[in-house]
Every structure is written in structure tokens, then in C-alpha cells.
Amino acid sequence: xxxxxxxxxxxxxxxxxxxxxxxxxxxxxxxxxxxxxxxxxxxxxxxxxxxxxxxxxxxxxxxxxxxxxxxxxxxxxxxxxxxxxxxxxxxxxxxxxxxxxxxxxxxxxxxxxxxxxxxxxxxxxxxxxxxxxxxxxxxxxxxxxxxxxxxxxxxxxxxxxxxxxxxxxxxxxxxxxxxxxxxxxxxxxxxxxxxxxxxxxxxxxxxxxxxxxxxxxxxxxxxxxxxxxxxxxxxxxxxxxxxxxxxxxxxxxxxxxxxxxxxxxxxx
Numbered sequence: 001x002x003x004x005x006x007x008x009x010x011x012x013x014x015x016x017x018x019x020x021x022x023x024x025x026x027x028x029x030x031x032x033x034x035x036x037x038x039x040x041x042x043x044x045x046x047x048x049x050x051x052x053x054x055x056x057x058x059x060x061x062x063x064x065x066x067x068x069x070x071x072x073x074x075x076x077x078x079x080x081x082x083x084x085x086x087x088x089x090x091x092x093x094x095x096x097x098x099x100x101x102x103x104x105x106x107x108x109x110x111x112x113x114x115x116x117x118x119x120x121x122x123x124x125x126x127x128x129x130x131x132x133x134x135x136x137x138x139x140x141x142x143x144x145x146x147x148x149x150x151x152x153x154x155x156x157x158x159x160x161x162x163x164x165x166x167x168x169x170x171x172x173x174x175x176x177x178x179x180x181x182x183x184x185x186x187x188x189x190x191x192x193x194x195x196x197x198x199x200x201x202x203x204x205x206x207x208x209x210x211x212x213x214x215x216x217x218x219x220x221x222x223x224x225x226x227x228x229x230x231x232x233x234x235x236x237x238x239x240x241x242x243x244x245x246x247x248x249x250x251x252x253x254x255x256x257x258x259x260x261x262x263x264x265x266x267x268x
């Protein structure tokens with residue numbers, strides 16, 4: 001079994017190369033390739049090209065590993081390691097030119113199922129602002145930024161003014177009314193709300209203390225695989241409802257005290 005630090009190094013290297021490609025394609029002009037679950041849920045040609053690059057680089061470095069990607073499905077692992085990849089998280093932001101999108105790469109051991117896997121390493125890279133968030137199991141989490149420099153990450157508990165919360169809404173219009181009901185339930189905890197549009201950046205925002213807490217229904221494994229590890233290594237908690245791990249039903253991330261309060265509101 002490779003070390004978590006070795007997997008982290010590979011995740012960082014590939015995420016930065018993939019992010020550079022995504023940024024170049026953004027400058028070239030974005031072409032919408034298809035829609036997914038709803039008309040508003042888009043795939044760009046760049047999503048597919050970036051995922052292919054990631055897949056090729058990982059396969060060249062570690063040919064026996066598995067792969068679980070947003071665009072390309074699952075490839076079985078012969079090594080016990082699977083790479084979980086979102087090539088461009090925040091595709092709508094990317095298409096509109098909003099600089100809040102990221103390449104998210106995680107290495108996990110065990111089955112490619114967030115209820116069963118063990119996250120070993122992760123990297124989330126936003127090329128639009130040159131920020132890399134990364135973690136390896138047991139080694140803490142850090143940010144490497146052309147603006148902030150390099151620092152270790154630590155989650156923050158909210159002040160007496162309340163918590164700065166983040167969330168997201170699904171693309172299916174039928175999900176919007178229930179999402180607004182959940183929002184009303186958690187707003188008594190909040191000083192304000194942010195809607196960033198990329199789950200990986202919401203999670204890394206929690207890890208960096210930029211956001212106090214985050215919750216969202218409907219995330220896929222590649223949306224949270226890397227970001228969740230980064231939060232945990234920054235001292236936070238990531239889980240779902242009813243004692244389960246984060247899943248399609250709910251993903252909650254925060255420092256321990258706020259996590260308990262958010263969970264209580266979302267389970268109410």
C-alpha cells in the first residue's frame with residue numbers, strides 16, 4: 001500500500017496540470033457539450049478533456065488503481081486504491097466565467113463507495129485564483145496560494161454573531177422548495193449565507209475557516225471525496241444524517257460544536 005503522502009503528491013501534481021488545462025480552455029471559450037440530470041446541469045467539452053487528462057496521468061503513474069470520475073464512470077481497482085475525480089467542480093460557474101471552480105482529486109482505499117472507503121489523500125485546485133487545498137490522512141491540511149502563501153488549515157467555530165453558512169441547491173426545480181424549507185430551518189444559526197456553486201470549494205472554505213459550516217443534499221461521491229478529507233484533517237467533522245457518512249441524502253461539514261447544531265436542525 002502506498003503512503004498517503006505519496007498519493008497526495010500525485011494528486012497535487014495532476015490537479016495542477018488539469019487545472020491549467022481547464023483555465024486554458026476557459027480562455028479559449030467554453031462549449032456546452034450536453035446536459036445531465038436537468039437542463040441547467042451542464043457538461044462542457046472541457047470537463048471531458050480535463051477528466052481524460054487526469055485519467056491518463058493517474059493510469060501512467062499507477063496503472064493498477066481504480067478510477068471513479070464524474071464523466072467517465074468506474075474502472076475497477078486491482079491495487080485497493082481508487083481515484084475519485086471531479087474534473088471541473090462548479091461547471092456552471094466555469095461556463096459563466098465566475099472564478100469559483102476547481103479540479104478535485106482524492107485517493108481512497110477499499111470499495112469506491114463513500115459509505116465504505118477510507119480517504120487517504122486529496123487535492124482541490126482552483127486555477128482561476130491559483131489556490132491549492134490539500135490533505136493526507138494523519139498529516140493535516142494546508143493551503144498553498146499565490147496570494148496567501150502557504151499555511152496549515154483549521155476550521156473555525158462561529159462567533160456570537162452567528163455562523164457564516166454555505167449551501168447549494170439542486171438543478172431540478174422540484175428540489176427547490178424542500179431546499180428552501182431546510183434553509184429556513186438552519187437560518188436561526190446563521191449570521192449570513194453564501195452560495196458558492198462548487199461543493200469542493202464550500203468544503204475547503206470550511207477547512208480554511210472562511211466558512212463556518214456547510215450542508216447540501218444531492219452531492220455525488222466525487223463532489224466531496226477530496227474536500228471532506230481536507231475538512232477532517234483541519235479538525236472538522238463531515239457526515240450525513242442519522243449517524244451515516246456523507247451521502248446523497250445530506251452532507252454536513254463544520255467544526256464540532258457547530259456541526260452538532262446543524263445536524264440537529266437538519267434532522268428536525
